[in-house]
Amino acid sequence: MFMKKIYLLILSACLSFSLYAQTVSIVANPGTSGNIVVGQNNYHVSESIYLDAEIGSGNFITAGSSIQEVNLICSGVGTGTTINNFRIYMRNVPGATSTFTNGIYSTAGYTLVYDGPMDASTVGLVGVTLTTPFVRTPGSNLAVLIERLDNFAHTAFVFDASVGNITDFALPTSRRYNSNTLPVSGVTSLTATNFRPAIQFVRTFNVDAEVLGILAPNASCFSTPQLFSVVVFNAGLNPIPANAATVTLKIGGPNTYSGTRNNAGVIAPGAFELVDFNNVNVNNAGINIDTAYVSLPGDGTTYNDTIVGGSFTATTLSSFPVNEDAETTSGSFPVFNYVDVVVDDQLWTIQTGSYQNADMPAPLVPRAPGNQFYLFDSYSGANSTGVISRLFSNCISIPTNNSALLSFYMSHDNVFPLNLDSLYVSVSTDNAVTWTRVGPGWRRADLAAATPIWSLKTVDISAYAGQTIQIGFEGVSEYGNAIGLDDISITVNSLPVTLLNFDAQRNGSVNLLKWATSQELNSSRFLVERSSDGRNFTEIGVVNAAGFSNDRRDYRFTDASPVKGINYYRLRMVDIDDTYKYSEVKNVRNLGMSEISFAPNPVQDFIRLSIDAEKSEKATVRITDMSGKLVQTSALSVVNGSNQFTLNSSTLAKGTYILTVQLSEGSLVKKFTKL
Incomplete structure (x- = not known):
C-alpha cells in the first residue's frame, strides 16, 4: 500500500519490503479457493507450511513477541457465517520441510492454540485471538493445522490463497480434507495441493513504532533535489506523541544522503504519518540503497523498526x-x-527462447538473430482481466528541431480472439509521474495469425522534440494470451520547419487555414491534407515554403469546397530531400446549415448572440421557459457569414430557458441559465 510499485525488470521484485514486522501477511502468488479454511462440506481439515523466509526470521521468536492473532482473508461470504468448532494448531518444523504429500494427518506434536468459533460474516480479514500464543523457533518453518468439526456445510465461502510459496507457486505446500464424514486424527488422509490459505500473523505491543515503507520518486532522471517520505505506522496500543519518534533516512550507492526527522503530530494506534525528507539529491544514475529506521522510547520490539x-x-x-x-x-x-504497476499487478517478464502455452498451437519464436524478448504475460496464473502494467524506459532527450519516430515489433496470434489484450505506447515528460497515451493502441488478437507472428508498429513522437521524456509500453490484460515485444528503436531526423502556430476557421462557405513559422531550413513545401473522419487524409493543396529563413513567415490556404460535416486539416511539412513531419490536426465544422453561439452562460442582463448564417434572411429569436411558455421574442436580419447581436435579458426571472433561432432552413436551439 505504501511502497512505490516500481520494479527493476531484471529483479522482478520490489526492493522496499520489510521482513521485520510484527504483523506479517503471507499472500505470495495470490489466488482464491472455496476448498480452503472452511471448505464446502460438513467437515474440513487442512495442513499448511509457511516458510521462515516468508514470516521473517526474527519475528515471533520470544514469549514477548509470540503470535497472538491469526487472520485469514475472506473474499466471498457463504452460508453460516459463525464457524463453530474451529480449531487452529501450530508447530515448528525443520527449515528443510516445506511441502506435503498425500497422507494421514495427526495433531500429535502440534500445539492447540485456538478452539472456538470464528466470525466470517464480512469480506476481508477474519480471524481469532489465540488462547495460547505461539513462539516460533528461529530458522524453522511454521506448520498450521486447521480443523472445522461443526458438522455444517458452509457452502459458497471463498478465501484468498497463497499458492505454493515465495520460491515456486507450483509446490504442494498444503494438504486438505473436505467431506461429510467426521475426520479423525491419525486415521483420515489429506490430499496435497499448492493452494494454501493466505494468512496473517499478528503480535501487538503497547508501544510499537513501525516503518511501513519508503516513498521514493519514480524511476527517472533528476537535476533537482527530490522528496522522500518514510511511512511511520503506530502498530502499538498507545498513541505516539508528537516529536516522540525519531526517524532516520540514509541513502547509499551512486547517491549519498543521511538525515533525521521527528513525527510532526500525534499518531493514533492503527494510524500512520508520512515523515518527509526534502532536498534529497539523487541526480547520479544507478540503484540507490535506501534505509529508514525509527526509534521510540519504550518500543516493545525492534524487528519492525527498520x-x-x-x-x-x-x-x-x-x-x-x-x-x-x-x-x-x-x-x-x-x-x-x-516496470510500474498501473492496475493491480505486474505482468512483464523476460522470455528466453520460444514461448508456448497449452492453448497455443505453435510457439512464439524470438525475432532473429536474438533469443530474448519482453513478454506481457496475460495468460498465466489467476484471472488477470483488467490488469495494466507499464514497461518503461530510461530518460531519452529528443533534440530540438528534430522529428522522432518510435518503432517496435509486437506479437499477434488468434488464441482467445474475444479476449482483447492490448498494447499502448505512453509518454511521460514529468519524471514518470503522469503518462499520456500516444498512437492508437494495438490488439494482440489477429484472426489471420494461425501461428504467432511479429508485426512492426510505429509511433510519431516528434511532438516531444526539445524535451526529455520516458516512453512506456502499457500492457492491458483481458486474460487472453501473452504479448511479445522486441526490437524497440527511437530514431531522429532534423526538421525542415519550426512551426509557431496552425489554425483553421470557417469563413462563410469556405474554410481558411493560417500558419506561421519561426525558422525554416531546406524547407520545400507545405502539403495541406484534409479528412472527414480524422484518420484518413487526402492532399487538397500545396503551398511553397521559404526554403531558408530565420524570421517569422506567415502562410494561408483557402479550402473553397469543404465537405459537409467536420473537416479535419493537417500540414505535411516537406524538406527538399522529401523528409517530412506532420503538424497537429485542426478541425472546422461545416454542417451545411447555420450555427449559433452565445455568451456568457449563465447570463445576467444581456446575451451576446452570434449567428453564423449560410445566407442573408430574416431570423426570429424566441426565448421560452422550461414549461414551454414564450417569454420573449425578437426579429433580426442576418447576412451570409458572421452576425453579432445583443439581446436584453434583464427582465427574465432567475431560472433555465431555451433560446430558439428560426431560419428558413430550420431551428437552432440552445439552453441557458439566468442568474
Whole structure:
C-alpha cells in the first residue's frame, strides 16, 4: 500500500519490503479457493507450511513477541457465517520441510492454540485471538493445522490463497480434507495441493513504532533535489506523541544522503504519518540503497523498526538511434529497464527462447538473430482481466528541431480472439509521474495469425522534440494470451520547419487555414491534407515554403469546397530531400446549415448572440421557459457569414430557458441559465 510499485525488470521484485514486522501477511502468488479454511462440506481439515523466509526470521521468536492473532482473508461470504468448532494448531518444523504429500494427518506434536468459533460474516480479514500464543523457533518453518468439526456445510465461502510459496507457486505446500464424514486424527488422509490459505500473523505491543515503507520518486532522471517520505505506522496500543519518534533516512550507492526527522503530530494506534525528507539529491544514475529506521522510547520490539529498499535514478540517453533488443546479460537493460504497476499487478517478464502455452498451437519464436524478448504475460496464473502494467524506459532527450519516430515489433496470434489484450505506447515528460497515451493502441488478437507472428508498429513522437521524456509500453490484460515485444528503436531526423502556430476557421462557405513559422531550413513545401473522419487524409493543396529563413513567415490556404460535416486539416511539412513531419490536426465544422453561439452562460442582463448564417434572411429569436411558455421574442436580419447581436435579458426571472433561432432552413436551439 505504501511502497512505490516500481520494479527493476531484471529483479522482478520490489526492493522496499520489510521482513521485520510484527504483523506479517503471507499472500505470495495470490489466488482464491472455496476448498480452503472452511471448505464446502460438513467437515474440513487442512495442513499448511509457511516458510521462515516468508514470516521473517526474527519475528515471533520470544514469549514477548509470540503470535497472538491469526487472520485469514475472506473474499466471498457463504452460508453460516459463525464457524463453530474451529480449531487452529501450530508447530515448528525443520527449515528443510516445506511441502506435503498425500497422507494421514495427526495433531500429535502440534500445539492447540485456538478452539472456538470464528466470525466470517464480512469480506476481508477474519480471524481469532489465540488462547495460547505461539513462539516460533528461529530458522524453522511454521506448520498450521486447521480443523472445522461443526458438522455444517458452509457452502459458497471463498478465501484468498497463497499458492505454493515465495520460491515456486507450483509446490504442494498444503494438504486438505473436505467431506461429510467426521475426520479423525491419525486415521483420515489429506490430499496435497499448492493452494494454501493466505494468512496473517499478528503480535501487538503497547508501544510499537513501525516503518511501513519508503516513498521514493519514480524511476527517472533528476537535476533537482527530490522528496522522500518514510511511512511511520503506530502498530502499538498507545498513541505516539508528537516529536516522540525519531526517524532516520540514509541513502547509499551512486547517491549519498543521511538525515533525521521527528513525527510532526500525534499518531493514533492503527494510524500512520508520512515523515518527509526534502532536498534529497539523487541526480547520479544507478540503484540507490535506501534505509529508514525509527526509534521510540519504550518500543516493545525492534524487528519492525527498520526497512531497506531501493530507488532508481535513470540514465539519460541522447545518442541516436536508441535501440533495445532485450538481449542483455549484464543485469540491466540499456533502455527499457523498469516496470510500474498501473492496475493491480505486474505482468512483464523476460522470455528466453520460444514461448508456448497449452492453448497455443505453435510457439512464439524470438525475432532473429536474438533469443530474448519482453513478454506481457496475460495468460498465466489467476484471472488477470483488467490488469495494466507499464514497461518503461530510461530518460531519452529528443533534440530540438528534430522529428522522432518510435518503432517496435509486437506479437499477434488468434488464441482467445474475444479476449482483447492490448498494447499502448505512453509518454511521460514529468519524471514518470503522469503518462499520456500516444498512437492508437494495438490488439494482440489477429484472426489471420494461425501461428504467432511479429508485426512492426510505429509511433510519431516528434511532438516531444526539445524535451526529455520516458516512453512506456502499457500492457492491458483481458486474460487472453501473452504479448511479445522486441526490437524497440527511437530514431531522429532534423526538421525542415519550426512551426509557431496552425489554425483553421470557417469563413462563410469556405474554410481558411493560417500558419506561421519561426525558422525554416531546406524547407520545400507545405502539403495541406484534409479528412472527414480524422484518420484518413487526402492532399487538397500545396503551398511553397521559404526554403531558408530565420524570421517569422506567415502562410494561408483557402479550402473553397469543404465537405459537409467536420473537416479535419493537417500540414505535411516537406524538406527538399522529401523528409517530412506532420503538424497537429485542426478541425472546422461545416454542417451545411447555420450555427449559433452565445455568451456568457449563465447570463445576467444581456446575451451576446452570434449567428453564423449560410445566407442573408430574416431570423426570429424566441426565448421560452422550461414549461414551454414564450417569454420573449425578437426579429433580426442576418447576412451570409458572421452576425453579432445583443439581446436584453434583464427582465427574465432567475431560472433555465431555451433560446430558439428560426431560419428558413430550420431551428437552432440552445439552453441557458439566468442568474
